[in-house]
Amino acid sequence: MMHDVAMQLIDPSLPQLLTILPLSQRPIFPGTALPMTFSGQDKLTALKIAVEQHDGYIGAVLEKETNEDDYRESEYYDVGTVYQIIKAMPMGPNGIQVLGRTIKRFRRQRVVQTEPSLRWRVEYDNQPSIKPDPELKAYMLAISSDIKSLLALNPLFQEQVNMVVTQLNYDKPGQTIDVISNLVSSEKEKLQELLECWNITERAKLLLNIIKDELQVAKIQSRINQQIEEGVNAKQKEYFLREQLSAIRRELGEEQDEGESISERILGMLEGKEMPEPVREVFDREMSKLRSLNTQSPEFNVTRTYLETLAGLPWGVFSPDTNDIAEARRILDADHYGLDDVKDNILEFLATIIKRSSVAGSIICLVGPPGVGKTSIGQSIARALGREFYRFSVGGMRDEAEIKGHRRTYIGAMPGKLIQAIDRAKSSNPVILIDEIDKLGSGHGDPASALLEVLDPEQNDAFVDHYLDVPYDLSNVLFLTTANQLDTIPGPLMDRMEVIRLSGYIKEEKINIAREYLIPRQLKEHGFATDEVTFTEEALDFLVDRYAREAGVRNLEKQIRKIIRKLVLKQAETDQHTFEVTVDTIQDMLGRPRFNTEKLYGEPIPGVVLGLAYTALGGATLYIEAQGIPAESGGFRLTGQLGDVMKESAQIALSYVKSLLSRQENHYYDKHQVHLHVPAGATPKDGPSAGITMALALYTLATGQPPRDGLAMTGELTLTGRVLPIGGVKEKTIGARRVGIDTLIFPEENRQDYEELDDYLKEGLTAHFANRFDDVLSIALTKTPSSSASVAS
């Protein structure tokens, strides 16, 4: 390529010796007019000589290392640009600005003089102008396009660059490149490299790289700027719009100032309430915080919700107690059939509260199977005292925060159930019923001890909910709790409560409840007059016996509702107005009866004995089955999901029966493996009270004598054959009646419990009381051994 051949000709018009002046920032390129400033006496002297003696020509060279004291001692690059000063103007006492043009690059040949100024002998870049080849042309085009992009991003040199770009002269690429080089910025070393590049194509390449780098930086810069601007703009826009909106609202008189009206509303909520002083201080502090916050900030909402909760609570608001025991009795009677003991207990309790005029420390726990009226008794108590009623369940509750609330730092924090209850009740002395206290879970924190804090009269006058973070006095709340069974209630909670049992109803009671309470209530709810629908006695008996045999009456109520709904439809579809519900109607409407009989066995057989159990669903009967399998060495298997206590009591029963049999020369268990099962196999069971039942099953299996018909029993057995007392006599009696049992065996020590039962519960039943297992045998075995079972010996 032609222009690659360096032709260093001497330019006759330019001086061979040049006064050198230093450039510290960047080199300058030929072909442009530009001003330069210099300061320092030594430089001023050099400039003066150049202007006066050498037609104003100087050589401007970039310093490699600057010598601050004397520019002549600095280290210089070899290549610089010759500059001709056209005009010089003093700048300050020690400086000068010169205006001139850059002409040509030169290279140092040698230093010819240092005093009074630095002078070099130089050689010039005297390449002839060349016609660009395609490669160089391509570079030039690339430079031109990049420089335009750069222009779009960086408006700073717009005019200057624009001019250059529009005048780009492909015929003189070297000059064009130099002009552009004066405009780009990069590290000084890179620019010096560009200056030192004699080869034009190489120079174009270097310049393109520099421009590309610059373009990259400019792009990033512009992106950052844009992002910042967008953020600022969006914020500003929203701010202005909001300002305008509230100005418009103010103009329309719709709202004074959002924040102000919220604060006023919250303050208004305090009317008629008496906030204790320490709480008021916290309230005031939060209130002034609210006022200082921007209504759009998230913190405003958090503070506002807190203040609303705090102000919404019924501080110092109490409903006056009725204090009329006669009225309380009337209400309890009006709402509930029977339950005489329960009502008496509750009235005694209410009388005490009235006398002491304080509820402090009185907690009642209503225990009984589902649907026996625990909740509705609670409601009646509230009605009798004229207090608000609120109920919540702690069944399955695993997180302490549900009772005591979440700290306010949580997102979506709320007060716990107790404060929610107070909030809903709108009074500080409501009746709060805590349901299913026996099913309280444990998991996060300790819900049981949180509940204890609530119920404990020593602590609950200053109950601190995590969310509120100020004490609330719960000592005027009348707490009631309910449970299906007592075993699973945490001990410390149990200690603080007075237990009132609701044992479940027998058939006759349920018929009465249905007739006197449930049916009239359902008729009313469905818009029937009481005389429009009548149930026959047989129908009620059939309904209770076949469709609703459980201890409570909730299911009975449900069945009645079903029947009445169907009658509503019938009334709407036909002209019929009055209805008589008979056995047939019930069968028609409710389908096949759910219960026929609980008896699994027709005739009694050896090895099968009916036991009495006390479960969360009330009293129940359960069969105990024993079966022998001939085997060399005996053995014992137990099935039916039995708990540890029940397993042990099975072992005791077996050991005892074996010793009893050995005295009778009966070696059945030496030759048989025995399997004891308690159906239904899927229901977990535990407790020692099936001891005598299991022993009798094992005994009758070995002797082949069946127990007498219609017999059920309960009692703990010791290893020596003593019968120990059990719990739940009333429930067990009720359970036994339900399945048509007529003879019962209880431990002797439970005799009094049984005798204290109401007569109607005992009607038609014969109860026997056993001290020892021998007594059980003499009551249970009235028949002689059957011949078919005699193989057992």
Ligand SMILES: Nc1ncnc2c1ncn2[C@@H]1O[C@H](COP(=O)(O)OP(=O)(O)OP(=O)(O)O)[C@@H](O)[C@H]1O
């Ligand atoms: N002795 C009764 N007299 C009249 N109605 C009753 C009686 N016992 C229960 N009921 C009614 O039976 C229904 C169920 O009672 P309630 O909801 O109080 O049962 P519960 O014992 O609280 O049950 P759970 O343990 O499942 O909460 C209610 O409608 C209640 O009025």
